[in-house]
Amino acid sequence: MAVGAALALNNILLDLCITGTAEVNQPVRHYFDVGVFGYGACLTNPGEGVESAFGGALAGRGLVPLPELADNPLTVREEPSVDRMAASSMIPIWVEPVHGYRTPMCEAIAVVGDHVLDWAQKHRDSFPPIVINITDGMVTDSPYRGARLEEWVQRLTSIRTNDGPALFFNVFLSPAHAPEVLFPARAAGLPEPGPLLFGLSSELPAPMLENARADGVDVRPGARGLAFNVGRSTLLRVLQIGTRVPGRPY
Template identity: 60%
Template structure:
């Protein structure tokens, strides 16, 4: 299980759930920006990384190795008010070549962790903008993403299972939603499967202040709220991702879950890199 390689015949699916609640306006540790700005910058960098991985040659166009989605929850910049809406041009799940071709703009990467990329140099395409407002309808976000992930998995039964990564700084405010609590919505999402395994749900909790980070725990013991609830809905890391983390010199215990608590900006980026590095890209 969780062994399929990524190919154009059997692409991968990666979906980001992005907290856009009002608390995301808080300054993020010493990053010089808000939580919303840091989180969206990290998502934009990972989208760029997926585009680069999908290119056959340096400077080439991305090929269809991934389908990706970004769902913002909290403020809805297009529809208005509180809720959930797709953040990639209003589309729920988008082929990576379409993402490659349609950034909102390209800007200089002025962040302290900026690196020179062989394709993008020090310029970062922007697909997702920082937004904040209202509360934290996390259940609705997982429910909406689950609808689209279910359809994707049914259409790609031989692919690596979908990966859903939830980035949040707050407690869920809509549990229960439509008759089910957060644990039930997460269970419904992770019951979606391909022949290679069940969908994976990873969670990363952002802290606006410097605090001890908890990385890939095997238990929720000692975690303040909302740590235990987020830990409980987080999937165990597959062996391939455990190998990725150990390759980055992190010792993981058996049963480690895809969860980080009190993440700073560098940890968020590192977590996203591990969580989206699913398998070799083949059939170039």
């Protein structure tokens, strides 16, 4: 699962770089600031914790301007297609798969929240920050620093720009074969930890509802930013829907 998630992340980072390129052979524009954080096993300080997943020239960085991201992949190598149908291709690699230890989700939200708060204070007129949490396990550190997971998420989503609150979406990668659930409008019928993640997930704002419908997803009023039991191709689809905000300045 870590390999599939890393492949989807590298594909969406490449998509963002392409989105930021107005014309062929022109520099990537600063449309986004992007961060990727891993929680569980760490490489910089071996053991369990939370750290930036970027390596190489971007090692240890939190949020990185899109042009700088485009200029500093770890490597370029041949990777299989995410949908497993098309031939493999050469793509830039920014994130390598890492797995192990437990799931310190509260600590991860606390760390990311610090970066989100700093960004929001500097970009008051931008679309609010989008945080997508990809996990394959139950939270293992609630409470953390005296606050439970729900409180950490509430703190995160209380951070605002002039356009609204930060958005918190969740993607659960199940180790078992189970039906995929995409952007549900209610928690009924979801196995654990589905109801918890549903309650934590933000409602999809109007532009993302339009993205989902344009992508052929049947979304109902009140749909939440939750994808449950998804595979790697659906994961990429979710990331694309969750990061396309048409016609907005950054």
